[in-house]
Amino acid sequence: MEKDEDGFYTPAASGSEPKIDNEKPEEPEKSANTDLINSTFEVSVTLADQQADSASPLYSVKTFEELGLHQDLLKGIYDMGFSKPSKIQERALPLLLSNPPTNMIGQSQSGTGKTAAFVLTMLSTSLALGCTLPALIDSPFQALCLAPSRELARQIMSVIIAMGKFTSVQTEYAIKDNLPRNATRVTAHIIVGTPGTMIDLIRRKVIDVSNVKVFVLDEADNMLDQDGLGDQTLRVKNMLPKTGVQIILFSATFPDHVRTFASKFAPSANKIELQKEELSVDSIRQFYMDCKDEEHKYDILVTLYTLLTIGQSIIFCQHRHTADRISAKMTAEGHHVASLHGAKDATERDQIIDRFREGKEKVLITTNVIARGIDILQVNMVVNYDLPLMNERNNSRSDDSRPDVETYIHRIGRTGRFGRKGISVNFVHDRKTWLQMEEIEKQTGKKIMRIETNDIDVMEEKMRKAMK
Numbered sequence: 253m254e255k256d257e258d259g260f261y262t263p264a265a266s267g268s269e270p271k272i273d274n275e276k277p278e279e280p281e282k283s284a285n286t287d288l289i290n291s292t293f294e295v296s297v298t299l300a301d302q303q304a305d306s307a308s309p310l311y312s313v314k315t316f317e318e319l320g321l322h323q324d325l326l327k328g329i330y331d332m333g334f335s336k337p338s339k340i341q342e343r344a345l346p347l348l349l350s351n352p353p354t355n356m357i358g359q360s361q362s363g364t365g366k367t368a369a370f371v372l373t374m375l376s377t378s379l380a381l382g383c384t385l386p387a388l389i390d391s392p393f394q395a396l397c398l399a400p401s402r403e404l405a406r407q408i409m410s411v412i413i414a415m416g417k418f419t420s421v422q423t424e425y426a427i428k429d430n431l432p433r434n435a436t437r438v439t440a441h442i443i444v445g446t447p448g449t450m451i452d453l454i455r456r457k458v459i460d461v462s463n464v465k466v467f468v469l470d471e472a473d474n475m476l477d478q479d480g481l482g483d484q485t486l487r488v489k490n491m492l493p494k495t496g497v498q499i500i501l502f503s504a505t506f507p508d509h510v511r512t513f514a515s516k517f518a519p520s521a522n523k524i525e526l527q528k529e530e531l532s533v534d535s536i537r538q539f540y541m542d543c544k545d546e547e548h549k550y551d552i553l554v555t556l557y558t559l560l561t562i563g564q565s566i567i568f569c570q571h572r573h574t575a576d577r578i579s580a581k582m583t584a585e586g587h588h589v590a591s592l593h594g595a596k597d598a599t600e601r602d603q604i605i606d607r608f609r610e611g612k613e614k615v616l617i618t619t620n621v622i623a624r625g626i627d628i629l630q631v632n633m634v635v636n637y638d639l640p641l642m643n644e645r646n647n648s649r650s651d652d653s654r655p656d657v658e659t660y661i662h663r664i665g666r667t668g669r670f671g672r673k674g675i676s677v678n679f680v681h682d683r684k685t686w687l688q689m690e691e692i693e694k695q696t697g698k699k700i701m702r703i704e705t706n707d708i709d710v711m712e713e714k715m716r717k718a719m720k
């Protein structure tokens with residue numbers, strides 16, 4: 253059985269408390285994009301500018317050719333529309349592809365291209381070892397990649413397939429309900445999944461791990477956290493060969509208590525680290541709104557609906573039942589929203605995230621299940637309907653009401669991907685939630701600006717400006 257991917261019920265905070273103004277002066281307005289061609293052009297110009305700015309996480313002095321990638325992978329990368337590596341790709345790839353293979357603990361802000369770094373490593377190693385036939389028959393190579401949710405595993409797979417389009421590397425999933433119960437043997441080179449299903453398939457010898465050469469953990473701090481998926485990930489590692497496996501850990505966050513364990517999990521690793529103040533990207537403008545109480549939070553969300561649907565938006569709640577309740581209420585009131593959480597069955601989850609990815613749904617109400625890794629470029633707004641708390645992270649039903657700063661960073665990182673603009677809005681409704689937000693502000697070193705809830709026009713204008 254896999255552990256739940258989102259939180260358990262804990263009573264919501266309530267009551268009305270004094271509000272504290274924390275507003276920051278506005279920045280000068282930029283000119284508006286009036287049509288799609290113009291705005292697409294602006295995005296690529298902005299990206300090119302950022303990739304040329306040495307302070308940006310998207311900056312690189314090198315080309316993909318200079319990183320020594322196989323011709324067939326270069327074709328795949330250019331086919332995806334990438335022109336230059338990002339900073340993490342430029343720094344990590346030469347280390348990851350060096351011979352002999354070395355472990356890696358890599359940190360870079362959300363939306364800066366970590367996936368390509370580890371996907372290109374799995375594909376490159378696979379090509380270098382001549383993988384053109386099923387792994388267990390002719391090729392001495394297999395790579396395993398673990399992610400915390402099926403949604404993220406499926407997304408990583410789509411990147412492997414796109415980047416490996418001009419290769420014959422074979423792939424398979426280790427996610428719930430994917431392989432038939434009577435499957436006997438997986439003979440793919442690269443297997444991507446969630447830890448519970450991976451353990452099950454290895455234990456039943458559907459996956460033979462004796463040829464594993466690369467083991468990747470995406471969202472590694474979450475995968476290693478003893479309060480999260482740590483035990484399961486460790487069990488997978490203990491089933492792998494004791495030597496000859498390159499261990500690759502990537503995340504935007506590595507809190508201190510996990511960092512120590514990560515260094516033991518991936519011994520002698522090359523490390524790429526961020527400073528605390530670099531943890532989130534500046535292209536995400538962070539706001540908060542003072543709500544009177546829980547009910548007022550709902551009213552404000554409804555008021556925001558037009559803004560939520562300019563691009564796409566993700567609304568994060570603490571509990572599954574909150575996500576279901578507000579989506580049912582909004583739907584009954586004629587709004588178009590979807591809800592996604594870990595209690596839904598696999599097929600339904602796949603359908604919901606696919607529809608959202610395709611832009612068929614514009615507003616997704618969810619839990620922490622998709623707080624990490626999910627990459628949907630059109631998402632320009634994230635709402636923390638409830639702030640993330642530590643008691644959800646450790647599934648303990650404890651009273652630990654400290655804010656979960658790492659999850660906050662990952663949640664807001666669902667917008668502002670690869671240099672794009674995005675906004676996040678926190679709903680606070682009492683002194684307790686205000687203090688939790690203040691703690692987040694302190695720990696991330698980024699200002700969160702107040703938006704008035706009683707003047708809808710001003711509110712809309714401010715938010716539209718921040719999205720441009």
Ligand SMILES: Nc1ncnc2c1ncn2[C@@H]1O[C@H](COP(=O)(O)OP(=O)(O)OP(=O)(O)O)[C@@H](O)[C@H]1O
Pocket residue numbers: 333334335336337338341360361362363364365366367368503504624625626627629665669670
């Ligand atoms: N070199 C590149 N040029 C252009 N786009 C890129 C490049 N590298 C990655 N991207 C795009 O940037 C987006 C974000 O990349 P990715 O999902 O790998 O970020 P990440 O660092 O893994 O983020 P997170 O921490 O949220 O998981 C994706 O849409 C990806 O296709």
